[in-house]
Amino acid sequence: MGEPSHISARLSLIVWAWLAGLMLLGVILSELSILPLPHRGVIAIVAGLSTVKALLVARYYMHLKGDQRLLAFVALGPFLLIALALSVIFSSTLIRL
Amino acid sequence: MDRAVSLQSPPTVSTCTGVPNGKLGMWLFLASEVMFFTGLMGAYVVLRMSHPAWPGSDGHLNVWIGTCNTLVLICSSTTIVLALAASERQNLPAVRTWLLLTATLGSVFLVVKGFEYAAKFSHHIVPSTNVFWSCYFALTAFHALHVLGGIVFNLVVLAYTGRPAWWASRSRRLELAGLYWHFVDIVWIFLFPMLYLF
Numbered sequence: 001m002g003e004p005s006h007i008s009a010r011l012s013l014i015v016w017a018w019l020a021g022l023m024l025l026g027v028i029l030s031e032l033s034i035l036p037l038p039h040r041g042v043i044a045i046v047a048g049l050s051t052v053k054a055l056l057v058a059r060y061y062m063h064l065k066g067d068q069r070l071l072a073f074v075a076l077g078p079f080l081l082i083a084l085a086l087s088v089i090f091s092s093t094l095i096r097l
Numbered sequence: 098m099d100r101a102v103s104l105q106s107p108p109t110v111s112t113c114t115g116v117p118n119g120k121l122g123m124w125l126f127l128a129s130e131v132m133f134f135t136g137l138m139g140a141y142v143v144l145r146m147s148h149p150a151w152p153g154s155d156g157h158l159n160v161w162i163g164t165c166n167t168l169v170l171i172c173s174s175t176t177i178v179l180a181l182a183a184s185e186r187q188n189l190p191a192v193r194t195w196l197l198l199t200a201t202l203g204s205v206f207l208v209v210k211g212f213e214y215a216a217k218f219s220h221h222i223v224p225s226t227n228v229f230w231s232c233y234f235a236l237t238a239f240h241a242l243h244v245l246g247g248i249v250f251n252l253v254v255l256a257y258t259g260r261p262a263w264w265a266s267r268s269r270r271l272e273l274a275g276l277y278w279h280f281v282d283i284v285w286i287f288l289f290p291m292l293y294l295f
Contacts, residue, residue, distance in 0.1 A: 074128055
């Protein structure tokens, strides 16, 4: 326990290819308007792609996949607070509407 | 006197959490940084949603320059992973090479950002121009400061590779530098579409 489970060079290059590919896909979807979706739909898809990229970096490059669960809880803690803050912000926005 | 120094990583110190203290400290620091950047990004989202006529970049941001800069940062995240892999193989020259490449790519990112800033200033676009540019300069400047901090951290770890004795006792800091660098990358993964694409 306690030893990091670092990924191999081959896997790190595969993750790099996914990160670059997803980033280019987001740019193409946003700039070329090839999807028959309203702008908000494209924003949702590109934001989803960014989330997938962040999860890839956290899981493989930051070793959350193999590290102790304690670190995963530390990493996820802020997101619980963020979710709480967002729910307060958006609920107050909806009430005003 | 035995002057031979092992390049192997120092033994793991047993802690009550099972996680090395340095690593746990770095994760706690990154958790606080997540909240810092989420506050800034949250302010941007709220301002944008509540603004009746969002000004936007009005064509003054080049998406393809931003795309190339994002690719540079993604590449630097991979090179620091390769530095860590080389460290596990006890290959100190390779660690130096990958760390130097990481710092160089980070510097390229900052130089490109500097040219972008200069182009804005030459068009008399400053933080007070409108709410979009206030957010743009605040978000990208704080991110650039973090990139600069990451470059310094990487260079400090690179300096440790100069002497095997230093490296033997400090090699674990490469992992901490990597964690910080990946965090900087993740922040840009969200900032780039927010500012350049949406």
